[in-house]
Amino acid sequence: MDDVYLLKFGGNAIKGRRDLARLSGEVASLIKDGARIVIVHGGGPEINAELERNGIEPVKVAGVRVTDDATLEITEKVLRSINADVVEELRAAGVDAIGIPGHMVAEFVRREPYMATVDGKEVLVDLKNVGEVTSASVDTIGDLLESGVTPVIYPIGADSEGRHLNVNADSMAAGIAAGIRCREMIQITDVPGILLDVNDPSTLQSSLTLEQVDRLIGDGVISGGMIPKVDACRRALEAGVAKVRMVNGRDENSIVSDIMQEGIEHGTVISR
C-alpha cells in the first residue's frame, strides 16, 4: 500500500482538543492531496492519571505497561474515550474517520513471562495482560481505505479466546505497518527524535541505522518509552516498510504535513 501513511501518536505529543484539531487539519489536507492515512494512538499519560485516581500505581518495564486485570479495565476505558475524541475532531475537519479497537483489525498473542536484566539483576518479568500483533487484517484495512475511510485504531487486542490484551501503541502501529506494508510509518512523540542526551535537543540524530540503534540501546542512551518505538521501527523496516520516522508533535508549526514534502527532513529517520 504505497500511498498509505501510518501515523502513530501518544498522549504526550498530542494533548487535548487543540492539538487534536491541529493534527486533524493536517490529516484532512494530506488526504486532499491524495494520501491515505491509518492512525494508531496511545494514551499513556491519560491512563496513568486515571490509574492514580483509582489508587493504582502505574508500572512499566522497558517502556511497556504491566497490565493486571484492574489496569486493563481502566486502560481500555481511557483508550476508548480518547479514540472517540480523535474521531470527533477528525470528522469536524472533514475526514471520514472511524474508531476501531486493534482486535478488529489484527491478531495477537499474549506475551509470556520472560527473563530480563532489571537494575543489574536477572528477574522474571510478567507483563500479565499484554499482547503483541502477530498479523494484521490487510483486507479489512484495505477495504476501509478503498472506500475513503480513515481508520483510527486504539491498541486493545485479544487472544485467540477473545480475552482482551493491552498492547503498547508503538508495537500496535508496527504490526499494522508491517501487515499493510505502508509507504511510511511516522511516530509522533514528545521529543524531536532520538537524542544522545534526552535533555539536549541539539543532540538529535537525524538518521540512524538499526545497527547504530542497537549500540545506543546497549549503551543505555535509548531507554524507557523509546525502546518499544525503535523495536517498532525495526519490525516495520524488516517487513518492507520503506521509511520509518520519529517526529515531534510538540512542534508548533507542523506535525506531519511538512515531512511529506520531498527533501524536507525532520526528526529521526531509521533505516536498515
Ligand SMILES: Nc1ncnc2c1ncn2[C@@H]1O[C@H](COP(=O)(O)OP(=O)(O)O)[C@@H](O)[C@H]1O
Ligand atoms: N535516546 C532517547 N531519545 C529521545 N527520547 C528518549 C531516549 N531514551 C528515552 N527516551 C524517552 O522516550 C520518551 C518517548 O516515549 P513515550 O514516553 O512512551 O512516548 P509516546 O507517548 O510517544 O509513546 C521520551 O519522552 C523520552 O523521555
Ligand SMILES: [Mg+2]
Ligand atoms: Mg510510548
